[in-house]
Amino acid sequence: MFSKACKYAINSMVFLATLPEGQERAGLKEIAFAANSPEAFTAKILRTLVRENLLLSIKGPNGGFEISDEGRKTPLYRIVQVIDGDSIFKGCALGLQECSEKHPCSVHHKFKAIRDHLTGMMMTTTLQDMALSINTGVSFLKT
Amino acid sequence: MFSKACKYAINSMVFLATLPEGQERAGLKEIAFAANSPEAFTAKILRTLVRENLLLSIKGPNGGFEISDEGRKTPLYRIVQVIDGDSIFKGCALGLQECSEKHPCSVHHKFKAIRDHLTGMMMTTTLQDMALSINTGVSFLKT
DNA sequence: AATTTAAAGGATAAATTTATCTTTTATTTT
DNA sequence: AAAATAAAAGATAAATTTATCCTTTAAATT
Numbered sequence: 001m002f003s004k005a006c007k008y009a010i011n012s013m014v015f016l017a018t019l020p021e022g023q024e025r026a027g028l029k030e031i032a033f034a035a036n037s038p039e040a041f042t043a044k045i046l047r048t049l050v051r052e053n054l055l056l057s058i059k060g061p062n063g064g065f066e067i068s069d070e071g072r073k074t075p076l077y078r079i080v081q082v083i084d085g086d087s088i089f090k091g092c093a094l095g096l097q098e099c100s101e102k103h104p105c106s107v108h109h110k111f112k113a114i115r116d117h118l119t120g121m122m123m124t125t126t127l128q129d130m131a132l133s134i135n136t137g138v139s140f141l142k143t
Numbered sequence: 144m145f146s147k148a149c150k151y152a153i154n155s156m157v158f159l160a161t162l163p164e165g166q167e168r169a170g171l172k173e174i175a176f177a178a179n180s181p182e183a184f185t186a187k188i189l190r191t192l193v194r195e196n197l198l199l200s201i202k203g204p205n206g207g208f209e210i211s212d213e214g215r216k217t218p219l220y221r222i223v224q225v226i227d228g229d230s231i232f233k234g235c236a237l238g239l240q241e242c243s244e245k246h247p248c249s250v251h252h253k254f255k256a257i258r259d260h261l262t263g264m265m266m267t268t269t270l271q272d273m274a275l276s277i278n279t280g281v282s283f284l285k286t
Numbered sequence: 287a288a289t290t291t292a293a294a295g296g297a298t299a300a301a302t303t304t305a306t307c308t309t310t311t312a313t314t315t316t
Numbered sequence: 317a318a319a320a321t322a323a324a325a326g327a328t329a330a331a332t333t334t335a336t337c338c339t340t341t342a343a344a345t346t
Binding site: 001002004007008010011014036076088091093094095096097098099103104105106107108110111113114117118121125129130131133134138139140141142143 | 144145147150151153154157179219231234236237238239240241242246247248249250251253254256257260261264268272273274276277281282283284285286
């Protein structure tokens with residue numbers, strides 16, 4: 001479904017979103033541990049998220065990464081889009097270059113329903129929503 | 144969503160399912176062309192499908208591949224399962240090793256709904272269904 | 287200003303997926 | 317039986333994804 005890079009990105013962002021305002025900064029090590037992801041690879045992914053303004057980064061002693069208020073409100077959709085692109089939301093499930101209402105693949109309509117379902121869910125679920133569910137003990141970040 | 148190998152497998156199977164009974168045999172070249180997939184790679188994938196009894200293969204002059212009556216009734220689900228495994232149907236979207244009702248990830252329930260939707264569709268859509276939609280001109284195998 | 291800390295950036299390597307090519311095996315036709 | 321055909325099998329290579337490591341840059345503390 002999602003690439004590993006994408007899962008690491010989501011879990012890192014959600015972890016940062018679980019941190020209370022005022023103590024919202026965390027270093028790479030802490031993030032990678034919390035997200036259960038390899039440190040150096042996570043560093044690369046975080047840089048992408050920083051470039052996209054979904055994260056803030058601070059160098060030097062007591063440096064690290066922070067999620068902005070805006071970042072907390074970011075829908076899951078956006079993270080996937082930034083890391084994996086939006087082929088999962090837009091591309092043809094069977095790989096047809098041109099797959100549309102006019103020239104549909106043999107599961108076009110059936111997949112459209114699922115894709116719409118997925119897209120809707122991913123667009124309406126924010127990192128904050130996910131973080132809240134973790135902070136209230138309803139769900140978990142790590143296995 | 145699906146690997147290229149899986150898309151090639153599906154498109155190859157659907158192509159074979161579009162062939163009328165009595166002329167249901169096609170050679171690798173013909174299949175790869177119809178499925179828009181690289182020949183040698185397709186050969187490998189077809190061998191997997193043969194091993195799983197989803198296809199018959201015949202060597203020698205006028206040899207090739209055939210889909211059995213049973214194969215025509217095979218749901219899309221099975222092809223994906225054979226080629227990509229069933230992590231897309233069963234695995235945690237965020238990569239948690241243990242992700243269950245008791246120990247859910249932060250999107251467990253929301254994803255369950257989508258997964259159920261996907262699984263249901265894939266289990267009830269057969270290769271024959273897809274082939275029929277192509278044979279009646281409603282949908283297309285190639286772009 | 288010098289030192290320390292931590293991210294940024296870039297090079298490299300390992301693993302996996304995708305793809306091709308060559309030889310072998312089985313089958314049909316001559 | 318010999319020749320021709322087409323899939324099976326296995327070796328190899330290219331591309332992509334995942335992962336690590338090392339040097340540079342920026343910022344805080346001394």
